[in-house]
Amino acid sequence: MISVKKTLTAMVSCVFALTATAQDADMDKFVSDLMSRMTLQEKIGQLNLQVAGDITTGQAQDTQVAGLIKSGGMGGVFNLKGVDKIKALQKVAVEQSRLGIPLLVGMDVIHGYETIFPIPFALSCSWDMSAIEEAARIAAKEASADGINWVFSPMVDICVDARWGRVSEGNGEDPYLGSQIAKAMIRGYQGDYSSNANVMACLKHFALYGAVESGLDYNTVDMSRLRMFNQYFPPYKAAVEAGAGSIMSSFNVVDGIPATANKWLLDDVLRNLWKFDGFVATDYGSIGEMITHGVGGDLKRASALALNAGTDMDMCSMGFIGTLEQSVKDGTVSEEAINTACRRVLEAKYKLGLFADPYKYCDTKRRKRDIFTADNRAAARRIAAETFVLLKNQDNLLPLKREGKIALIGPLANTRANMAGTWCVAYTPDKYSTLKEGFERALKGKAELLYAQGCNLMADSLRQRAAEFGKTIERGDDAALKAEALAVAARADVIVCAMGESADMSGECASRSDLRLPDVQRELLAELVKLGKPVVMLNFSGRPTVLTWEQDNVDAILNVWFGGSETADAVCDVLFGDVAPSGRLSMTFPRATGQLPMYYNHMNTGRPVPEGTKDFRKYATNWLDNVNDPLYPFGYGLTYTTFSYGKPVVTGSGRNFKASVTVTNTGSRDAYEVVQLYMRDPVASVVRPVKELKGFSRVMLKAGESKEVVLDITEKELSYYNAEGRQVFEPGKFDIMLGHDSRSLQSVSITAE
Template sequence: MKQQELIDLVKDMSLTEKVNQLLQVTSGFYIDEAILTGPIRENGITEESIAEAGTVIGLLGAEKYKEIQDSYMEKHPHKIPLMFMFDVINGFRTIFPIPLGQGATFEPELSKRLAQVAAKESAVSGIHVTFAPMVDLVRDARWGRVMESTGEDGKLNSDFAKAMVEGFQGDDVGQEYNIAACVKHFAAYGAPTAGREYNTVELSENTLRGYYLPAYKVAIDAGVEMVMTSFNTLNGVPATGNEWLMRDVLRDEMGFDGVLISDWTAIEEIIYHGYAKDRKQAAELAIKAGVDIDMMTGIYSKELAALIESGKVDERLLDESVLRILMLKNKLGLFENPYKDADPIKEKEVILCEEHRKTALEAAEKSFVLLENDGILPLKKGEKVAFIGPFVPEKEIYGAWSMLAKDEDTVSIADAFAKFEGVYDMTFTQGSPVLGAEDYKLIPKHHVKEVSKADEERMLAEAVEAAKGADKVILAIGEHRVMSGEAASRTDLLLPEVQQRLLRAVHEVNPNIAVVLFTGRPLDLREISEKSKAILNVWMPGTEGGNAIANTLTGNFNPSGKLPMSFPYNVGQVPVHYNEYFTGRPFDPKSGEVMYRSNYRDIPNTPLYPFGYGLSYTTFAYSDLTINKNQMTADEQITASITLKNTGDCTGTETVQLYIRDCFGSVVRPRKELKDYQKVTLQPGEEQVISFTINEEMLQFCRVDMSFGSEPGEFHVYIGADSSTEEYVAFELI
């Protein structure tokens, strides 16, 4: 349809019809004529509003989707099609590493390909919109949803935000196998006080603009079709009712002209925050803030018409929201083809096809981060290897948002190593459950697989016996998959106690331990580091996780991942991040001076493993850091170079990282900031000069007046293997 036709359609719709176009309900309401209970009716969700609801959240499958679409359009006054949305976070049925793991690849183009695969599987199943990517900057590992982000750095987050939006949407969201992306959560959802889910956010405007907003802006510039509001308050105002944030910042400053959707029941939660006195006022605040879709409260359906008729809300605000929703449906091509790509036959052909599994394998391998290795990895042929731990047979190695993952589709470590029979002398034992009796409180009860104390002791004894006779132990331990994710905030970043006992018991009889660590967040790994000779962090790797782990442990793949988020020394450090500010009394560990300095008395200031860190089976040497000139003007560039040499005995890939420090400014500047990175593969003994171009845009920041720009002065350039690199060269911006 042409734009004028959409405008005319809005004019022809009744007030009630327009209001209901703003309602989003779950797919359950369209299956078997679900009974509407009294509370749901009172909230404004009725048979009438469902019959005219504009969008649906949930999956039905292509065949059922077509039935629902046909039935809905037949009854709708203007034959406007439904738009279906779903949380496709790190894969549809072919599951990829969690987004935090994808960040560890430092390869946004790979995540773009993953999004394309997820979009294709989603599209043939009847999905039009995914609630991804989440681009919230995260610095606090206590917050469960760190697993859904790509980490603590604004540059990395922005690069992945752009790539994922482009992957889902393609050049034209209406083309075959493309779906609309929804960037979330606007804004600053990743900075809840004390890392507690749904908590308030306290940020200065400079920090908000300088570090938290840029990734959203990059996603908007990439053409993202939707934005989701966040649950949190900002400056004391709930985001979903924050007119300054949604209209002034998001729409006017950032130029977003797409659809703005609330998070689940977020409009009603304005009341619980204490910002609105009732549902009527909540509806008024949200529509005035520009929220176009009400996800699952019915507040708009029940209250908005009366607000308009009383003059409290201008009907033009409603018309704008309806038009934006219809425009997205039009971009998707739903008016011409209400089914878009939904196809039961293609569902069977596309989902979990061999090509998609190969992509999942590649992504998992590249996401793994080797944190420690005292020569114990890779495994050598003929060695007697004991595979011990709850994650040896475990198939639930996909993230909390892997909504459609199935165990039968997933390759475990035990599955993968079956093909190495005869290459290694292998034994397999579980050793412990993922959670012991004292750990059950860490996850919702329906995920708990209870094990008796007697069975725990039996498994532990079996593990000890297996470890005694082995040359090496591969100890597969970690978090249960739902220990990270939404509503999974924790104040303790240690492994479940039952697995800690397993680690200690195995170490007592065999110190040759290589830990394979499954996690959705940074953990406190001090004891694991002390009691193991290698740590391979595999995150939640997804469908092909077991095969990727086997390829890596056997040396068929050389790990190359780098941490997208600092791993703290202990929980007392968090939030911890590499690009912190200096203080007036900075601590220098080399000086030995501890009194009246900004430092902890009991632990280091620095994390156990810093941002950008990751080892390889080979080694790399950095030398000869140079720049081609020591002064530049705003319209000039500087070339910074370093020589990288593979000093080991196998081929390896290194992520070379460029950091810059602005030595002083109108506001204090971080110790250093990531500005660029390159992945380089070198043969043993090979060396290469790696060069980066530094321009004025890379020196810009949020200044004291909240504008972005650079300021003349001295800058330091660092190039190295991670954010802890200290050698630098200086230049001046004049």
């Protein structure tokens, strides 16, 4: 008998389906009517996306950009800040062009607008999907309050090589975790488009950008399709299934063809296999860069290749607007292909509600009400604290007591602009606190704060490369700075070192060949350790860095990444024990840069070395000069308490199981534990990874409390993708593993049929 609940659910689903169908029909009718009145050049104009440039409100209609908009030659602009400026340009489009088609207005809102959240890689270390969705929702609310209706985020590129600087913009190395985050961010940004506080997301970078060789930005990507579908594609697919409205193609080549003009990627996979129904925009100038790659030969040919492959919008190369009309005359591009691309762009504007109300995102009252508010900042502070990962805590040095004399030393201790991290286009650093200011607030009336910069960020020869966007750190004489730091440290009871990367040492075009702490910082840290006093390292970074010496010599290490506008207070919340650290690594930390690329879900060789092996084994898969294991494994993270795990139990049959384990907080502090479920398929038609994350649960446990954590295992978790992107289930034995991280696991075997 069918239950009443199931019947009602089915009825509601039918109503939603009928409503969606009616909305699609309305949109189709509207867009078809509009396109029937458009000239070919006006259709091509909708495919043109340009930087707005330096526009003042009163002069907006007199700019070169405005001239293009009036003639119907531009579908969107980006990286223009200020609702008044945006409204002025939108008025040009709506009131002065022939057909009054409104503009898409985009921006690189990567991890916040003016209230800045932790960099995306840090957010992924929270393993908290509700917090990540909240961060995206607040970012959308602030950006839309300033006129933005389209954000170039989320970036979901999987990366297993920390030398690549854009690790900071992604979600780490794991396809399952990355997929959950991709869905959360799409939900947060877009909602259902009904509110002017929602924006359209632009998923990036499709595809495989995180797999560039040597971690060198914009570099070649070459891999099997089996690896694409199983290791790199899942987060893109998850975002598409979550309803991502647009997608940005990547700079790199795939199978020898630039992604910008790769028909297999954009049509066969994205649209035909995954049923994506939004539009595809290029990355900055990438159609023109196809010529440098060695494909196309000239801008006209490259533009035709890109459009015919499924690219809908050209960012900044002026290839579509300048050449497509002639290509139609030449017969290398059909008008039907231009119609298809134009329709996709117009449908995006319809979904956003811009045709119903072109000024939906131009409410000038919202800026004061919705941007950098106390509530937004409180959320950013709380979420930042969740992202910090405690890597070492010898003798429970942390949390620090608010007493005695505390020395704060390091080049990251008193810099305002570096706290937010990379890719903060709209940020307002003058409003943000330095770490030193946060310490002063946290310790006021309770402990004495001593401060010294201690050293420069790095040796003079490379320092300018790490401050390309004005995030400079005051430079002084290294010998004098060190002498001052040692004198200050000599007076202190405990030393806190704020060291690591500056904000622009990670991000786009910030590849590094050596991931150790920069030279002069290493030298200072070694001198401070020699004093014999407790030393805490606050490691600022936008990627996994090499902390092997620090692990062996420093008492406590807290990785704080770049926590956003509220970094200073969030660090103090965790350091002084108001919040227990709960972050877990979403990417493996190597012992040496030479181990890269490195990732936990690798495949076995025919001569593997067991995990934990310390001795060298001849004619086996290991290094002469290092062990195979990472310094810190994927999923790792400590807190201010301890947890114990009971024996895992797996129940079920066929292709549906439940894995359960009882977890107990055996310490004296309340804290979150992230219970992680991994799986291995030991016998398959193709080689499968040694383990894969297939589920997790972030659970709060009070001191002494026990909870049973139950995680589902379905056919989806038991399957993999073949080289055609089709899901494959093969019955047989599977190893189910539960535990604290990818290294600390207990295993149970099941048989699925």
